[in-house]
Amino acid sequence: MRISEQAVFRWVVIVTVAAASVVALTLLSTPLVGALWGVALVVAGALHGYRWLGRRRRGITG
């Protein structure tokens, strides 16, 4: 992934959708449930980033 505004904008959309899901879950249930879902999303994002870095180091992605 080349670092450009296009790549960053993709992440803006992803974060917006993720945040909207946290907001919806919080409003439908409790703040604790929303917070746990938010933490789960952050962990999933971190894992994805870690795997992407690993692939990049091995030269699989650009």
Add this chain to the structure above:
Amino acid sequence: MESATVAVDHSHEEHHHGPPEANQSSRIDRQTLGILLFIVSEIMLFGAFFAAYFFLRVVVDPPSWPPEPYELPVAVAGINTAILVSSSFTIHYALESIRRGHRNGLKLGLVLTWMLGATFLFIQLNEYAHIGFSARDLAFGSIFYGLTGLHGAHVFVGLALLSFATIRAFRGHFGPKAEDHLGVEVPGIYWHFVDVMWIIVYVSVYIL
């Protein structure tokens, strides 16, 4: 991971003054690297404020949050969030336009982004005026104004960058090639960071 460096040919220089030209990466241009490093440092700054916020909220664990009798205007802040998210779309539209060589689209996108950002800031200031507590009211007031005020300062800086980009766009400084519109791309990346940071602030402070 190796980065190639661009070799600088000095053989044709007869009168060289000053230090040698710095090495450049072939993977990323200096301006983009600069803004990314700056954003990383700002993430650390926001991280410190979020740490204080969650310390108060979770570790200190007051009986109610927000403390009685304070209330946060969740709906108004939600509309403000929608305004700022829209501004990320407009600046992306501006950049997509100039990548295709459409200068009018660039100008329109930049003007719209600036206006949406200024509207966000105005609504935030209006919220401060009517919210019913100040930064001196309990630790809650301190951290609320600290976190949202820090973000507001970043929006202000972003508006300044967008002002420069808009003026230059109207003067015809930008072109379709990537190196010809870095003056919009770099503020665009910064603006997206400001947007994402507000989304995190809104969810943490107003929703959770």
